[in-house]
Amino acid sequence: MFAYIVRRLFAVIVMLLVVTLVTFGIFFAIPKLTGTDPASLYVGKQADPATIEGIRQKLGLGQPILEQFWHFVTGIFAGRDYTGGGTSDHCPAPCFGYSFRTEQAVWPVLTDRLPVTLSLAGGACVIWLLAGVSTGVVSALKRGTRIDRAAMVTALAGVSLPIYFTALLALAVFNNQLGWTKAEYTPFGEDPGAWFSGLVLPWITLAFLYAAMYARLTRATMLEVLGEDYIRTARAKGLTERVVIGKHAMRSTMTPVLTILGMDLGALVGGAILTETAFNLPGLGQAAVTAISNRDLPLILGVVLIAATAVVLANLVVDLLYAVIDPRVRLS
């Protein structure tokens, strides 16, 4: 078990390195081949050649690409110094460079925005798990009835309605018409009540989409599990339906739900771009959108790395949980 975790962690590091290399290559090597100088993205169009040259030196853009990559990676762990054009700046570890636009260090921007995204993803996750799984179970148990059909039609709507529609609708009704909520993010540490009221609509909007998917998945899995022989055995033992469903059937139903949950959560940490944009939440997704439209290469790179790390770690956690849930899974 321990050896397995160590091996998986090692694989995680390798994978992140590859992701870094590819992303880095896309942003810093390919522009070179197509004749766009990353340095000119930094300084803007009207800069004179001397300034560009200074920036190029300071960011080390003249060096071979692998050397640049090496500096970037070591910078993350040890920090690095940018020297050139007569000035020298020390960027402390973990150093992801400086934003081309705001000249802020990228790492503090990321750590500022990560809590917003985590708040959004975490809260939404609680809602969609509760709503989605219970809807799925009820639907399965009421299969073919009106309740089932109503639930599945709602779920279909949830899957098909785009977030930018449901989000705007929610904002228009609850925010503008009824004035129940405030479309503004407040950190939890400042005012938990305001944090909650600012996030309720984004949570529900995001959770609606996911709850719909989880309800469908739970329903399908539950129906399959209810047909299993071991459910019949559980009933033959004289167990109550509460135990048969709640313990025996649920245990098996949760396995695929957990798999999807790990991936979804990992992906959401990379930024619920649409939700964050629609509700103007200063999270990672919004940062990514701004960074891309600004051609802010270091910031994009930072967000991509955070997202990749989240996905890879979430998958690791899911695999470990698998072994806890299903005794047939051996980690080796």
Add this chain to the structure above:
Amino acid sequence: MTTPVTGAAAPAATAYLDVRDLRVHFPTDDGLVKSVDGLSFQLAKGRTLGIVGESGSGKSVSSLGIMGLHTVGQYGRRKARISGEIHFDGKELLTADPEEVRRLRGREMAMIFQDPLSAMHPYFSVGHQIAEAYRIHHDADKKTARKRAVEMLDRVGIPQADRRVDDYPHQFSGGMRQRAMIAMALVNNPSLLIADEPTTALDVTVQAQILDLIRDLQKEYGSAVIIITHDLGVVAELADDILVMYAGRCIERGPAEQVFYHPQHPYTWGLLGSMPRIDRAQTERLIPVKGSPPSLINVPAGCAFNPRCPYADKPEGGLTRTRRPELAPVPGQENHHAACHLPPGERTRIWTEEIAPKL
């Protein structure tokens, strides 16, 4: 394999299990599936009934019906339609409160299923599953229930039961799993044990052990046992009485010895003919029953077996194709009934002259 089962069947004055005209029908998109259509039998405590028939003849469906497993877990779907009477220990089960039947289930009547790998929950340890069956019917703490599970595993012949109790089903071999399944069924000393093809998923050497185990346990606890199988060899090993099912109905029933040595129904002849026997010359081929089991939605008119019966045209006036034969006592043989239009004398003649010599 045809060792006669000793002891002629004597009908118990008050049958412990008395099934009367049991019907289990399932509505489907294609029509009404009449899985069991008018089944009656009695079973006394301490005796073993073998129910024999092809797949789809209604064996398992009837036993699940007795356990009340067609009425629980019928969520939202079109429900199974059950009618008739099931008297168990003086209580009628079909009209009883489902909660009352649930409390009987697992405690007074228990079931062993065919494939122990799929019939045990893969995520719970064997000991947990046995202990769970015990705790639902007894006010016992976890420790006592676990001790009981170890005891039962030991009783059914699991070596080092105190260590294997925490293993999961996939860590057991097929035979071990079936033993564990039996331990789970017997943990509450049920007075009725239904074994649904208990040896089908096992290899031959293990089959004999499991049958021995069931027989020993029955002696020990004096339970009534229903053993469902398509394997006449299994029935010959265990059963006092045999009930042959075809298309949801009983077509022949009687004491095992009589059914084996004086079978009355052409379908029973067919079953006997398709049974491999070690004492038969190898030059003879097995004689399968021709054709395939009938549709349970459109059961053939008349005798359900008529499309496959080599003697269907013997009774005059196409009787076999128009009127369904009712179970009738076989003259001169106590408690032996058969549902066939052939005159009893003719049946005896065909069996002794045409069929028996070839077996």
